[in-house]
Amino acid sequence: MSTRSADLAEELKQVIRLAGRDPEALEGALPALSAFHRVASFDASDEPARVHFILRRLIPEYLERLPAGRDCRAIRELMTWEDEDGQSQSLTTRYHKAAAHLVNAATDFGRRQEPRLLAECARRFIVLDHEDGLAGAAPGGAGAAAPLPVADTDTSAGIVQVHRNLDYHLLVDLMAAAEEIVILNTWIPELNILDDALVEALARGTYVSILMLYPDSQIAQLRNQALQMTTQARPREDRVRRGVRHCLEVPAAIARTAGDDSRRHLRVRLYHSLPSISVYGVDDRAFFSVFLHGQVSVKSPQIEVEGQDSLMGRLVFRELETLWEAGQEFQDLEHWETELLEMGARFGLGS
Numbered sequence: 183m184s185t186r187s188a189d190l191a192e193e194l195k196q197v198i199r200l201a202g203r204d205p206e207a208l209e210g211a212l213p214a215l216s217a218f219h220r221v222a223s224f225d226a227s228d229e230p231a232r233v234h235f236i237l238r239r240l241i242p243e244y245l246e247r248l249p250a251g252r253d254c255r256a257i258r259e260l261m262t263w264e265d266e267d268g269q270s271q272s273l274t275t276r277y278h279k280a281a282a283h284l285v286n287a288a289t290d291f292g293r294r295q296e297p298r299l300l301a302e303c304a305r306r307f308i309v310l311d312h313e314d315g316l317a318g319a320a321p322g323g324a325g326a327a328a329p330l331p332v333a334d335t336d337t338s339a340g341i342v343q344v345h346r347n348l349d350y351h352l353l354v355d356l357m358a359a360a361e362e363i364v365i366l367n368t369w370i371p372e373l374n375i376l377d378d379a380l381v382e383a384l385a386r387g388t389y390v391s392i393l394m395l396y397p398d399s400q401i402a403q404l405r406n407q408a409l410q411m412t413t414q415a416r417p418r419e420d421r422v423r424r425g426v427r428h429c430l431e432v433p434a435a436i437a438r439t440a441g442d443d444s445r446r447h448l449r450v451r452l453y454h455s456l457p458s459i460s461v462y463g464v465d466d467r468a469f470f471s472v473f474l475h476g477q478v479s480v481k482s483p484q485i486e487v488e489g490q491d492s493l494m495g496r497l498v499f500r501e502l503e504t505l506w507e508a509g510q511e512f513q514d515l516e517h518w519e520t521e522l523l524e525m526g527a528r529f530g531l532g533s
Contacts, residue, residue: 348479
């Protein structure tokens with residue numbers, strides 16, 4: 183997380199604790215929020231007026247502009263420090279309301295979910311601030327209307343942003359507070375970057391599901407040929423088969439060293455079907471890409487989507503569920519090589 187995001191998340195942590203019961207304590211304590219375009223252009227004659235603008239105008243309006251999705255609904259609950267009657271709501275009450283929107287929300291919400299949601303809120307507020315800055319620079323100036331939230335009927339509903347390639351650092355940060363992690367790919371390039379985060383997640387009780395392409399099939403061979411359509415690939419290098427087998431060694435090593443609880447939370451399947459998209463999912467968010475010729479998916483643009491009930495979120499998570507249901511699961515990861523030999527028959531393939 184960037185320094186600006188970290189600073190903003192820390193300020194939001196103070197906001198959700200003090201805004202309802204002691205807003206004066208926030209005076210002079212919100213430099214990151216005070217630097218936002220709308221706040222900087224606000225003609226506040228004194229600090230109390232600036233804090234009032236942030237708490238009563240900026241934050242509520244930004245919350246309204248957040249997209250649909252479980253995390254954003256939870257963020258709204260967390261930052262609603264007054265109920266409809268104007269009565270202060272305790273942080274514990276807001277924890278319970280926010281947790282109701284999440285899947286398998288941790289009982290220790292303040293330690294596991296609050297930091298993740300505040301980091302997400304900070305990142306989204308910064309994006310909205312950039313939009314306000316662009317609106318202020320456009321014809322119409324600072325008074326131009328703020329961008330409207332994306333309607334769920336729009337084809338972009340659920341899209342957070344597009345990354346040049348898979349952002350491993352962001353992914354690892356998100357995995358640190360995840361309740362569920364799922365990875366779908368033909369194989370998982372650079373799995374070594376994620377293995378420590380996966381081990382730590384399993385130790386916390388996070389559910390980890392991995393789905394890769396069955397490597398000993400004609401489909402895998404065709405994908406391998408597609409990857410070779412570049413001058414950088416060595417002729418006849420079987421990247422898919424070698425990649426899947428290498429990636430199976432990682433969960434096998436985890437299974438050999440993990441306790442029973444961690445081992446039960448780790449599931450690995452192989453699918454025998456046309457690869458459609460790659461997915462790196464963390465709770466209600468996913469980074470997905472398509473399979474291009476001559477390029478592995480993690481080096482292609484990644485579309486970040488949020489909300490399994492959003493338009494793009496439904497597309498991604500339904501495809502994930504379809505391939506998961508069509509896959510064959512390893513019963514004993516420590517002996518994956520033996521099971522791999524039997525999987526062809528289970529897929530109905532000849533020897």
